[in-house]
Amino acid sequence: MNGDIILGARGLSKAYRQRSGRFGFGSSLVKALDDVSLEIARGTTLAVVGESGSGKSTLARCLLQLQPLDAGQVLFEGVDLAALDGARLRAARRHIQMVFQDPFASLNPRMKVGDIVGEGLLIHGMGDAEERRDRVLRMLRRVGLGAADMQKYPHEFSGGQRQRIGIARALVLEPRLVVCDEPVSALDVSIQAQILLLLKELQQEMGLSYLFISHDLRVVRHIADTVAVMYGGRVVEQGAAERIYLDPQQEYTRNLLNAIHRREH
Amino acid sequence: MNELLRVEGLRVAPASDPRRLLVNDVSFTLAPGRTTCIVGESGSGKSLTALAVMDLLPPALRRLSGRVLFQGSDLTAYSPAQMQDVRGKRIGMIFQEPMTSLNPVLNVGYQIGESLTAHLGLRGKALKVRVAALLEQMGIPAERATSYPDELSGGQRQRVMIAMSIACDPAMLIADEPTTALDVTVQAQILALLDELRRRMRMGMLFITHDFGVVADIADDVVVMFRGQIVESGPADEVLGQPRHPYTRALLDCVPDAGGEKPLKPIDYAWLNEAAS
Numbered sequence: 119m120n121g122d123i124i125l126g127a128r129g130l131s132k133a134y135r136q137r138s139g140r141f142g143f144g145s146s147l148v149k150a151l152d153d154v155s156l157e158i159a160r161g162t163t164l165a166v167v168g169e170s171g172s173g174k175s176t177l178a179r180c181l182l183q184l185q186p187l188d189a190g191q192v193l194f195e196g197v198d199l200a201a202l203d204g205a206r207l208r209a210a211r212r213h214i215q216m217v218f219q220d221p222f223a224s225l226n227p228r229m230k231v232g233d234i235v236g237e238g239l240l241i242h243g244m245g246d247a248e249e250r251r252d253r254v255l256r257m258l259r260r261v262g263l264g265a266a267d268m269q270k271y272p273h274e275f276s277g278g279q280r281q282r283i284g285i286a287r288a289l290v291l292e293p294r295l296v297v298c299d300e301p302v303s304a305l306d307v308s309i310q311a312q313i314l315l316l317l318k319e320l321q322q323e324m325g326l327s328y329l330f331i332s333h334d335l336r337v338v339r340h341i342a343d344t345v346a347v348m349y350g351g352r353v354v355e356q357g358a359a360e361r362i363y364l365d366p367q368q369e370y371t372r373n374l375l376n377a378i379h380r381r382e383h
Numbered sequence: 384m385n386e387l388l389r390v391e392g393l394r395v396a397p398a399s400d401p402r403r404l405l406v407n408d409v410s411f412t413l414a415p416g417r418t419t420c421i422v423g424e425s426g427s428g429k430s431l432t433a434l435a436v437m438d439l440l441p442p443a444l445r446r447l448s449g450r451v452l453f454q455g456s457d458l459t460a461y462s463p464a465q466m467q468d469v470r471g472k473r474i475g476m477i478f479q480e481p482m483t484s485l486n487p488v489l490n491v492g493y494q495i496g497e498s499l500t501a502h503l504g505l506r507g508k509a510l511k512v513r514v515a516a517l518l519e520q521m522g523i524p525a526e527r528a529t530s531y532p533d534e535l536s537g538g539q540r541q542r543v544m545i546a547m548s549i550a551c552d553p554a555m556l557i558a559d560e561p562t563t564a565l566d567v568t569v570q571a572q573i574l575a576l577l578d579e580l581r582r583r584m585r586m587g588m589l590f591i592t593h594d595f596g597v598v599a600d601i602a603d604d605v606v607v608m609f610r611g612q613i614v615e616s617g618p619a620d621e622v623l624g625q626p627r628h629p630y631t632r633a634l635l636d637c638v639p640d641a642g643g644e645k646p647l648k649p650i651d652y653a654w655l656n657e658a659a660s
Binding site for chain 1: 637648
């Protein structure tokens, strides 16, 4: 595999047994991922686009080995993540971090912001207390927060500020790949623009690669280098972002694009 | 008089701090069968304006002044019992979160039927027929009346909410961010449904949103709010085409466009403060 590929996935499949019927006594098999293959070049952004139920969030969880795959292989910097034992998988995870959709639900309400952002450093045994504090403070400043914010609790912040905290928590570990699962979907449009620009700046500064999951092709247009369109657990179309937007080959991609082109003004 | 709703000089503040105006001298009108969008960010006072119209402000807040003329009569002079009769019957409402607004232990047919019984006294067979017709009108098969909210998708739940809000054939619909929590494709479907209902039922629609993309889709008239005040209002084409206030321009500029030609521009609040002073 090419050395410039930070993450490669081949033939990923995952099926769930879903309860069905009024009391959930029955069950049926749902293919959440059906032979999905993709690659992310280092320093670039791959956007995975799809509607609810398309399998895009399952894909993120399987890539991070948070859920076992039924079939397929995930190579992070050429190493098969599924073949790593517990300790080495944990070490590799430091280099792959996540930013979640809901900044309200993904921050522990009982922890101070300084501790939330510093927790990963503690878990991975990085630096002593003073160094950790320094790194947390530098990261918070970089995302637009200050020293005084370290002593505050998540509820004292607005939605956009909470997402900044979520980004600081992920990036303080200096990861190489960041999986962003709908990072701006819960935010006001005006705040979306701030967060997208922040993510782009940080990508440049820190040489990050992004897997960016979204249902909104408007948002994806501003951040993606390559795009994979998912539907029903399959990647129906993938390629350079420019090509997908200007010359979509699949009916489904065209429908998604039509939904946003009505919005032009 | 070609006015469905006229809001005049509305002011809202916390009861504990009446000088901190959250809604400051807000006035606008809505014509029958038309859509007025109130656009603004979180904290702009757009939702409080809608809640004040319905007399549904949270207990800690007070309407200090202002008139709410609906079909010519001032709702601020109504008793709580009279307002109860207005809400759900003459004015329908939909909110952002269909999952938290629906009762999880009652089937959706029952929930749609509740207001028909309360306001119009419908029961038994007549009620069942009306509920089935409403579901069909929303594009949901009538047999889903016996389904529970968790058995429906987000888009279907919002369709159920819409069915509840228009069940009694209201003259006006207040929709507070009804599509924000939904996928873009589902958003487009829900907006199209609301627009069709507005036309067919000749309802006036007061639509609250933070997204100028949505405004472009459905608004006849636009009211832009910033920090409790209206900074600009007018016909949608004018406000979208030639925005006059710097805040309106800033809010338009931060909407991502699918063409990708327009760079993303977050709002520069420091600059706005300077421009305002």
